[in-house]
Amino acid sequence: MDEFASIRHWTDGRQAAERQRAQGVVIGIGDDAAVVEAPPGESGALQWLLAVDTMVETVHFNSATMSEADVGWKALAANVSDLAAMGGVPRHALVSVSVPRSWEPARMRRLYDGLYACAEHYGVAVIGGDTTSSPAQLVVAVTAVGTVGAGKAISRAGAKPGDIVFVTGPVGMSAAGLHWLLAAGQSGDEAVPLAAAQAAGTASLVQAHRRPSPSVRAAQLLAARGTVTSLNDVSDGLASEAWEIAGASSVKLALRKSQLPVSGSLAAYAHSCGLDPLDWLLYGGEDYVLLGTISAEDAAPAKSAMAAEGMPMYLIGSVEPGEPGVDLIRTADGSGGGAGRPKERREPIRPKGYNHFA
Amino acid sequence: MDEFASIRHWTDGRQAAERQRAQGVVIGIGDDAAVVEAPPGESGALQWLLAVDTMVETVHFNSATMSEADVGWKALAANVSDLAAMGGVPRHALVSVSVPRSWEPARMRRLYDGLYACAEHYGVAVIGGDTTSSPAQLVVAVTAVGTVGAGKAISRAGAKPGDIVFVTGPVGMSAAGLHWLLAAGQSGDEAVPLAAAQAAGTASLVQAHRRPSPSVRAAQLLAARGTVTSLNDVSDGLASEAWEIAGASSVKLALRKSQLPVSGSLAAYAHSCGLDPLDWLLYGGEDYVLLGTISAEDAAPAKSAMAAEGMPMYLIGSVEPGEPGVDLIRTADGSGGGAGRPKERREPIRPKGYNHFA
Structure with missing residues (x-):
């Protein structure tokens, strides 16, 4: 399977059109960039939250500690957690994978099984990514995008004596x-x-x-x-x-x-x-x-x-x-x-x- | 230098507050997620563009073909190009770096020199990222966010006979x-x-x-x-x-x-x-x-x-x-x-x- 066939194998038909629509996806996986709009039905102004988290084979996991599906789940979950930690709602994710040639195709498919399971659990639309080869270890970098009411994001800078x-x-x-x-x-x-x-x-x-x-x-x-x-x-x-x-x-x-x-x-x-x-x-x-x-x-x-x-x-x-x-x-x-x-x-x-x- | 000191060394004071303000940055590098709002002064509704591009040492470059600053420039430029290819305006970037322990600190600083030079050239606000170690090669995954007038994104799907x-x-x-x-x-x-x-x-x-x-x-x-x-x-x-x-x-x-x-x-x-x-x-x-x-x-x-x-x-x-x-x-x-x-x-x-x- 070549790169483009691989991406289709990992991502085609994995999320209902309704999930993507509900998250304001205009153009998803497959073009130069994804296009999204603010989700409908929200009252008041929103701000966008953006975070990226990376998992590296041998640094964050190895084949004994985690299955491929676990890696996919956790790579997205770590980002969802970053958006939650701002008080926000997770909405979109982009997935960069650098895949060693030694990884059999079925392993990457299983990684995406876990990633999409996490996406469905948290209502996240997967909208794009980038796929490259890697000389040695697998590297997965997930970027997550969410929303929060304007001015409502909770930073780490507001703790006060007495709290x-x-x-x-x-x-x-x-x-x-x-x-x-x-x-x-x-x-x-x-x-x-x-x-x-x-x-x-x-x-x-x-x-x-x-x-x-x-x-x-x-x-x-x-x-x-x-x-x-x-x-x-x-x-x-x-x-x-x-x-x-x-x-x-x-x-x-x-x-x-x-x-x-x-x-x-x-x-x-x-x-x-x-x-x-x-x-x-x-x-x-x-x-x-x-x-x-x-x-x-x-x-x-x-x-x-x-x-x-x-x-x-x-x-x-x-x-x-x-x-x-x-x-x-x-x-x-x-x-x-x-x-x-x-x-x-x-x-x-x-x-x-x-x-x-x- | 530890991880947090490294991030500060690479990013502190590299962009004027005005650049971040102009791009609607509410919270930038340093919290769980960045917070942005649509830039002021735009007329009409906007949609957001999102793209990610990854560069892997030995796959996309080696120490002879590109300097560290070149890698930083190109990692962002490839994303800016993806946003341009939708007809959009680039605005924000998040940077995931997986750094081999063998890389001297000065090399990463030079990578960020190139990245910030590209960011300034295209008016992009760098708003976050993730830093991990890598067992062997450097991996840089940049996510870029931009805007386009609602319904105005140019996909690859609209070519018609006669064009x-x-x-x-x-x-x-x-x-x-x-x-x-x-x-x-x-x-x-x-x-x-x-x-x-x-x-x-x-x-x-x-x-x-x-x-x-x-x-x-x-x-x-x-x-x-x-x-x-x-x-x-x-x-x-x-x-x-x-x-x-x-x-x-x-x-x-x-x-x-x-x-x-x-x-x-x-x-x-x-x-x-x-x-x-x-x-x-x-x-x-x-x-x-x-x-x-x-x-x-x-x-x-x-x-x-x-x-x-x-x-x-x-x-x-x-x-x-x-x-x-x-x-x-x-x-x-x-x-x-x-x-x-x-x-x-x-x-x-x-x-x-x-x-x-x-």
């Missing part, structure tokens, strides 16, 4: 899943089967790594309240993202270790490895839950409103004045546990995370 | 330049200096390869006439692009060999190599001039109007009914050259071009 820090789901699961996959997958060059993870009790960790679920609905609900002052997705790890908010907002974030959401399977797996889960919680990354700050008076009401919709929201700390930074507050051991306030110990957290050039 | 086929500049120069560079650059791992090309008489060919100039102004002028029925940029070669118009429009394109624009330096270089320049003209690619069709009655007036603005427009053939395809018409040798019409010979041209999977 409450929240996350919309447990963190560290993706990193723990990757840890298990790297150990389990050393022998083969096929993706480690999910059944093996189920047998080991790590299925939810593995799925968090392979098929992250961006918090689009949670972002909509939170953004509509008008009280969220900053928002990031946890792509580089809680510590790194908290530092980004602290730096952009010129504030200190104080996180309470006891409030960090730890999934049961994460705790069990860490215990079985003899590891402290804190490292994964703070530095794991690729969780794609939302980390944000919200005005103190609306924190509890927002948490209730989220719960009513079946979505978790964990209040994990507070915003303080001071030099930009992130502190972790631990309740000191041996503090008695009586009626008095337990002693607390603070330590600064470094802005570590996965750093591509470190 | 005239045109190009907006000479073709084959980039391929000839690459041919010379590959021969000249075998020894070193530095980009072949332009002075060497000047000495060899191939400077214009080398510059066509390294610093292509998308036909944005020409596209604006032509689109405003309302008589252009299809438009492509010559990224994959004249034959391939003509085939795309023929296929999308369900027509035959008949090109006259004698009308194809051949630059003097291309002819001289081909002669010095003992090669027929026709191969470069038809199959060279990466010229980024425009290939299109225009109504017969407006072909000559459009050519005059373009000439008045100092821009070439070559009328190279016509559109015919029939099965989709492309024919080359040669004037037969020995046809006498008298007052009678010279004999003609037709041959079908294959849709060959640079194919990444061929």
Whole structure:
């Protein structure tokens, strides 16, 4: 199959015309550029959101840690998460793939299976891309386009002293899943089967790594309240993202270790490895839950409103004045546990995370 | 330098705030996604154009054929050309780079020198991107966003029998330049200096390869006439692009060999190599001039109007009914050259071009 036949094989007939129409697509895949208009039926002025995320074979995945369909899903999901982290609605995606000659055609088709599954799940119209060969590793760069009400985008720069820090789901699961996959997958060059993870009790960790679920609905609900002052997705790890908010907002974030959401399977797996889960919680990354700050008076009401919709929201700390930074507050051991306030110990957290050039 | 410091080093202070404002940038580089609004002062409704183009080290360039700054320029220029080929105005760009650890920091900074030079030349605001490491080769994927008047985008599907086929500049120069560079650059791992090309008489060919100039102004002028029925940029070669118009429009394109624009330096270089320049003209690619069709009655007036603005427009053939395809018409040798019409010979041209999977 040549390049053009390949593109048709990957993309023809994969999305209903209605999906493309609903997203204002005038000209989609196949011309020099795609043409889109603002979706109909929206009230008020919109602004456009644009983000790009790239996955590189051997850097972000290998054949044991993820199937091709997982790679396709996650390449788009990472972008959808970036748009959610601005409070926006995902609408369009363009896909650049650089394909090694050693990749059999069926592998790329499966990659697009996962990509289109993610697109349908989040209502995204795939409208274009570019296809090149690659001398060695597969590289997938997805650009996503979304909309947000004019002036309503939530940046990372608005956190204020007194605000409450929240996350919309447990963190560290993706990193723990990757840890298990790297150990389990050393022998083969096929993706480690999910059944093996189920047998080991790590299925939810593995799925968090392979098929992250961006918090689009949670972002909509939170953004509509008008009280969220900053928002990031946890792509580089809680510590790194908290530092980004602290730096952009010129504030200190104080996180309470006891409030960090730890999934049961994460705790069990860490215990079985003899590891402290804190490292994964703070530095794991690729969780794609939302980390944000919200005005103190609306924190509890927002948490209730989220719960009513079946979505978790964990209040994990507070915003303080001071030099930009992130502190972790631990309740000191041996503090008695009586009626008095337990002693607390603070330590600064470094802005570590996965750093591509470190 | 870590990843975040690198991004700042490449991008901070590189574009005036006025450039970003003029392009409706609300939030640029540094958050989860960029936020843009339609530029002020435009009359009538707009539609958005989106395109992505990728350059891969060893596939599209190597250290001898192009400097880092050339790669940056061309990665953006290829996208600007895609937007021009829809009749649009380029506005925004996002840049995904996958950087080998072996690349010294100064090399990436120079890549961004070229990218920002191209951005300034075409009035494009660079608004975001993604930075990852790469195990081996550099990969640059640029996404460009532009605007076009609602309903005014020129696709490749509107060519009609009777229309005239045109190009907006000479073709084959980039391929000839690459041919010379590959021969000249075998020894070193530095980009072949332009002075060497000047000495060899191939400077214009080398510059066509390294610093292509998308036909944005020409596209604006032509689109405003309302008589252009299809438009492509010559990224994959004249034959391939003509085939795309023929296929999308369900027509035959008949090109006259004698009308194809051949630059003097291309002819001289081909002669010095003992090669027929026709191969470069038809199959060279990466010229980024425009290939299109225009109504017969407006072909000559459009050519005059373009000439008045100092821009070439070559009328190279016509559109015919029939099965989709492309024919080359040669004037037969020995046809006498008298007052009678010279004999003609037709041959079908294959849709060959640079194919990444061929």
